[in-house]
Amino acid sequence: ECWAEAKQYQKMIIVTKTTAIWLLLFAASAEADIDCSSGYECWENSSGDVVWVVGGGTQDTCSSICTNALNSGGDDFVCKGDEPILQDTAEFNLSPVSDGLNFECENGGCWEASTDSDMMWIANGLGDERDCFYPTSEHYGCDNKVGNANCFGERYHQLCPCIKESQLAPTPAPTCGTDPTPFVPCNDPYTCWKDENSDIVWTMGGGIFESCKSTCQSALSTSSDFYACKSDEPLHRDEDALQPISTGMGFSCKSGNCDFDGLITGEMWVDKTDNCDRTCYFPGAGGDEYYKCNESVGNANCFGERYTLICPCNVKPLNEACEWSCPEHSAPVAKWPENMETGTSCLERINYWRKKACEDGWPECPPAGLPPYIECTSCHQCANTQSEYDAVHGAHKSFTRCGEFVQGSGGGRTCADVIDSFVAERAQTDGYCQGHCGPIAKPGCNEFHWGRTLNPNGAGFYHYTLNWGNCGTNVCDNHCDSVAGTDDACFSSGIDTPSCSNDPTLFPTDPPTGQPTDSPVDLPTGPPTGQPTDSPIDPPTGPPTGQPAGSPIVPVLLSIPQLLIMVALTGICFF
Secondary structure, X not given: OHHHHHHHHHHHHHHHHHHHHHHHHHHXXXXXXXXXXXXXXXXXXXXXXXXXXXXXXXXXXXXXXXXXXXXXXXXXXXXXXXXXXXXXXXXXXXXXXXHHHOOEEEEOOOHHHEOOOOOOEEEOOOOOEEXXXXXXXXXXXXXXXXXXXXXXXXXXXXXXXXXXXHHOOOOOOOOOOOOOOOOOOOOOOOEEEEOOOXXXXXXXXXXXXXXXXXXXXXXXXXXXXXXXXXXXXXXXXOHHHHHHHHHHOOOEEEOOXXXXXXXXXXXXXXXXXXXXXXXXXXXXXXXXXXXXXXXXXXXXXXXXXXXXXXXEEEEOOHHHOOEOOOOOEOOOEOOOOOOOOOOOOXXXXXXXXXXXXXXXXXXXXXXXXXXXXXXXXXXXXXXXXXXXXXXXHOOOOOOOOXXXXXXXXXXXXXXXXXXXXXXXXXXXXOOOOOHHXXXXXXXXXXXXXEEEOOOOOOOOOXXXXXXXXXXXXXXXXXXXXXXXXXXXXXXXXXXXXXXXXXXXXXXXXXXXXXXXXXXXXXXXXXXXXXXXXXXXXXXXXXXXXXXXXXXXXXXXXXXXXXXXXXXXXXXXXXX
16 A cells, blocks of 8 residues: 555656656747847746746836847837736745746845835846745836845846737726816826815826926916915825825825935825825924925935825915025015016016016916016126126126026116017017017016126126026025135125025125226117117027027036036027
8 A cells, every 4th residue: 555655656756747847848948939138038928928027227117128128029028017916935936937937036135025016026147046026016017127226235137027019908097096076277297186175286296306386387387377386284294194185186105115204304205107006205203394395306216216296286366476485585475576667677677577478468478377586686696797707708608607597698778678678579589488588478486596797888788697597596605605705706786686584694795806807898889779789799680499599508417417408599598
């Protein structure tokens, strides 16, 4: 009897070995039929509907891995985003995928062997036993990256399910608990939801450098009401507190895999996917009490996962809609100037034309109107040095010195003369405010700073510089510090706009110690008309087009992680 059982066991071993050999031969033949690029491991399952691929670099997603590994042949492969996961080492090692790819998994030594995401990570290398980290989602994802994740220096590939594009079924929309009547109008790619128990429309979907101020304006710009960030809205600090809003916006929160506590103050982050379950990060205890309107997520990421802000927006009158920081700006809230009709300062004349643009029905005026500009007073003295330098060396030769992205310049007895000349260019563009005029009618809450030469020329004309957007106080302060005590020192114009701090130390009253060594270019000898007839820069020779028509300037790399290319249009420069 014992001998019979032993013989039966021997037969089972033979059958098992035969089966294992057959599986290996099948795997080899299946892999041979797949055109797998160098650097990747590929195996097609028996039904031929999934090709499993291991590989990719730190910045690859399963979408790019499927393309790079398999698309050198005649078929186009894409990531199969509805493939159920292999959830742990036991399940993976018993699966045909382990046999087909010829390795088994061991639990990785960090993060409890979990990626806490929709990715499966496989340790780099070609051994038959490898450290593995498993997803916590229901299906494999296609859009996330391993990034810089490592465990004591060990780096990882992804395991990706790939399918021929011709076999891919249409992906159904997520079946989330969305509100049946989302708020309208809401611009793509934003999501908007109105809380009927308050005066707030919640928005999300902005880019990584968008603040809640810009998100509210961009998402709801087609509304007949002006929506601004609600800066006195108390913060939500956990999933339960946010749940009514997240449900209304069509998703549920899940915990993230990175510790951002202490880094997030006054902001609510949500991952930039369309999933029903989305990673949420909440502000830590203490710190700000209310949502911040002027901050952005920036480059923050967790293993390549990026985020957008959730923002509270509500309707405000135009002269109460734009809030700004002190002491960098001329006021904490942008208001219409009292003497706007007759004032000759840059701030007064810009806002005169913004209000008139909507009263006269300019095409650039959005349904809710154009709110007043604010002046970045902290950069005024830096801009004065630009006017002095450019009057000698040519328009825009000091461009970017004070951190600006867009610049206009011109000559006149007052800043109003220069602004009027910019607006007069509408006659050359069929009534559209483009070129020099464009920033004046830019929608939303905006800022600028200006400068002028210390003294006029013989005809009484100053050279003015208008820098639109980006109140780069640190950049301006650093420049002024670098030239302090020299002939090129920053200086007060004598008609400085007071800042909202009214701190006199921000505005030194001493003039520069010397004048430019070269004579300024000749300026007009007659009074300005609707369009200066001989400004200190060459006037445009034709109507502005969609792109500036001037010669390109050498690209400049700024402190932000982008390469911005400067292009000079006579009298105006753009990044």
